[in-house]
């Protein structure tokens with residue numbers, strides 16, 4: 001299993017996505033680090049998501065996770081739909097937080113959001129909390145962190161910044 005970097009060390013592991021001195025992504029970084037992968041089940045984000053962008057360093061782990069979820073769903077698209085895993089809410093996105101110093105893990109291409117409508121920011125009762133075994137645990141087994149339980153204590157109720165839609169291959173700190 002890959003040991004994922006801490007958020008503070010994301011740049012060392014995933015590279016620097018910033019274009020020199022500007023609040024936009026470096027196209028060179030994007031071309032050399034981001035690849036597009038096809039999910040094993042149907043997903044949509046307004047339109048069908050045939051492929052989505054992710055950092056090449058965590059692409060295999062992402063596919064392993066989605067394949068495990070697909071297996072847990074009994075390879076049944078209706079179950080995936082019930083779980084909200086077909087409601088894709090974004091992966092790679094260059095969106096500086098508080099200027100250029102802090103980039104969201106989405107800017108490194110190592111984070112994904114699913115089913116934002118039922119797993120909203122600051123919602124301490126995210127829908128995915130009811131799918132720990134089916135969806136969350138397989139992600140944690142790959143060393144990832146789920147935003148619905150940042151501290152990993154098994155509860156979303158104690159999270160001040162719960163982000164239940166959010167799954168990232170970067171550790172806290």
Ligand SMILES: [Zn+2]
Pocket residue numbers: 106111112113163165166167
């Ligand atoms: Zn997110």
